[in-house]
Amino acid sequence: MTCKQDLHNTLALVAQGLANGHRLTLLEHLAQSEASVERLANLADLSVGNASQHLQQLRRAGLVTAQRDGKQMFYRLTDERIITLLTLLRQIAETNLAEMERLLARLFADENASGEIKAMSRVELQAALETGEIALLDVRPQSEFAAGHLPEAINIPIDQLETMLTLLPRDKEIVAYCRGPYCVLSHEAVKKLRALGFKVRRFEEGFPEWKAAGLPVQRMELHS
Amino acid sequence: MTCKQDLHNTLALVAQGLANGHRLTLLEHLAQSEASVERLANLADLSVGNASQHLQQLRRAGLVTAQRDGKQMFYRLTDERIITLLTLLRQIAETNLAEMERLLARLFADENASGEIKAMSRVELQAALETGEIALLDVRPQSEFAAGHLPEAINIPIDQLETMLTLLPRDKEIVAYCRGPYCVLSHEAVKKLRALGFKVRRFEEGFPEWKAAGLPVQRMELHS
DNA sequence: TTATCATTCTATCAATTAATAGAATGATGG
DNA sequence: CCATCATTCTATTAATTGATAGAATGATAA
Known part of the structure; x- marks a missing residue:
């Protein structure tokens, strides 16, 4: 019984990667192309240190991978499916959260x-x-x-x-x-x-x- | 610019619903059929009070809806797509997290x-x-x-x-x-x-x- | 109305998380 | 080997979250 709970806790770890606005912003940019920590920090309007920590959390969640190239560390999505996951999350939010409608109405x-x-x-x-x-x-x-x-x-x-x-x-x-x-x-x-x-x-x-x-x-x- | 950040924060709210092992357990049971708070608390091995709070968080996240029937409150998934979301989350976890493989190996x-x-x-x-x-x-x-x-x-x-x-x-x-x-x-x-x-x-x-x-x-x- | 029961609310504590600044690491190019 | 630069680690702080117990709410049935 503890085994299933462990599985759910591990699954929750992935979801936790998605459970922060800044990390979603980072993922949106990573969905365009891989990028260095500094570039991502600029795009997401975060300090480099903070961006680094969020990216590491995303890595622990299995959502991104990192690869060193010379001085820089390049992050990329592990998987095309992560874009699908984000799209699905968005669709569910749009149909089920009133707050979402309000914000979208403003954007549109x-x-x-x-x-x-x-x-x-x-x-x-x-x-x-x-x-x-x-x-x-x-x-x-x-x-x-x-x-x-x-x-x-x-x-x-x-x-x-x-x-x-x-x-x-x-x-x-x-x-x-x-x-x-x-x-x-x-x-x-x-x-x-x-x-x-x-x-x-x-x-x-x-x-x-x-x-x-x-x-x-x-x-x-x-x-x- | 704050508008897009707001959107991401709201999206993150949905993800946060998924970001806890107990809530994933509750969702797994809700995927079988709607159920009362007490029943869900028993199934997920939680106190009723605790289950109630998790269910309310799921409701705020737009993942479940609640409906009163007499004395009892019945919760159900808002949407069939939530099962798809969970499946996708699971698949991503299985391919990208070593911990997941270890746990699955034990289960299987x-x-x-x-x-x-x-x-x-x-x-x-x-x-x-x-x-x-x-x-x-x-x-x-x-x-x-x-x-x-x-x-x-x-x-x-x-x-x-x-x-x-x-x-x-x-x-x-x-x-x-x-x-x-x-x-x-x-x-x-x-x-x-x-x-x-x-x-x-x-x-x-x-x-x-x-x-x-x-x-x-x-x-x-x-x-x- | 009152008693009962399911659920939710409130307060509290411990644990976790996010942000920050500054030190440490690790690769590169002289 | 040393200087430089990107990134990560560490420690600290404030804020958030999860669990618990007990009070409050709201619906039903006598």
């Missing part, structure tokens, strides 16, 4: 206010990519784009959007995506581009979910 | 020791049920069987197994199942029945996983 405020077009689902996006009827825009930072992106996507980091408008078509609908459903980058991009007269909508998920679904991704070759 | 000790036949997968079981080549044995307590079970299953609670052997065929292979992969009941049943000369193996999952996969289940009609 612009979108709902003006009776906007709904974000595009993965299935719709797949179909639209095949017919070539849309242009795909990745608004994440260049480094994340380089580590992996959706096929045929153009990369314009959100802070360079205004200066690189010539890369975007006026005759096609544009679909913008970023890190995932809670990432604000694609929301911002849509808002900015709409104001400039582009026909544009969001992909409702992000790169990690696309990849975790087993769909094809591209990587930029780094000229070594 | 008998099975591995004697080079036993592997447990049956869900797909295999589905096929075998269609051809009718096996007999299906549910070794959970009668109340859980009544709340839902696999089609065509015979119910013999584990503690009555020896007294009801006549219900079991000698000419067919028997497949025993119980609450899930970590439940010891079907392991015990297999051990006992093997010793008595039956041809028997385990189903590697349990009733909740079968149900969550959308496969058909039966309920016993309660004559009111």
Whole structure:
């Protein structure tokens, strides 16, 4: 009987890895690409020491692995399934927690206010990519784009959007995506581009979910 | 920026529901059927007060709902997806935590020791049920069987197994199942029945996983 | 209404966790 | 070998969590 309790305690250890907002933020960034402790600390707005400890807790929980490369320690998700786990957690939270709805309403405020077009689902996006009827825009930072992106996507980091408008078509609908459903980058991009007269909508998920679904991704070759 | 952190904190709240061995035990039992606080406290070997508090934490996490019926409060899972979430958590733990392997090795000790036949997968079981080549044995307590079970299953609670052997065929292979992969009941049943000369193996999952996969289940009609 | 019973609330204590700063480690490049 | 730099370890603090016992609540049945 103690054996089953031990099993549950060990399982709980994995869940405990997920049971902190900062660690979820770290996981969201790790879902884009592996990264060093320092980079993750910056992205998640944590001190390096604190980030290090959270990452070690994630490692103890079996959610990430670490690998030294020269001076730096690189962390990555152990598993594609962790993205699935996070997605499921998100979906359950969205349907069952009132607080979640309140926060999402705030995030999607612009979108709902003006009776906007709904974000595009993965299935719709797949179909639209095949017919070539849309242009795909990745608004994440260049480094994340380089580590992996959706096929045929153009990369314009959100802070360079205004200066690189010539890369975007006026005759096609544009679909913008970023890190995932809670990432604000694609929301911002849509808002900015709409104001400039582009026909544009969001992909409702992000790169990690696309990849975790087993769909094809591209990587930029780094000229070594 | 604080908004995204809030979202992650709220998501973390759900994960926190899962981040305790006792709560996982409670969820495992709730996956069988809804139950009162007292019943759950007994099943999970907790004091009623303590069980009540854990259940309320699960409720705050959006994992269970409560409904009063007369004097008693009945708790149930909010969602079939929670079983999927638990299964995914388990799978990730099994592949990524050494501790998990150690504990599972202990649980499956008998099975591995004697080079036993592997447990049956869900797909295999589905096929075998269609051809009718096996007999299906549910070794959970009668109340859980009544709340839902696999089609065509015979119910013999584990503690009555020896007294009801006549219900079991000698000419067919028997497949025993119980609450899930970590439940010891079907392991015990297999051990006992093997010793008595039956041809028997385990189903590697349990009733909740079968149900969550959308496969058909039966309920016993309660004559009111 | 009152007695009874299941459940929840409250207060308390011990144990665990998160954040911080500073020391220690360990790899690299001179 | 030594200096440098990224990361991890250590100690400390404040905050949170889990367990317990006993009081309070809320529904039922006499």
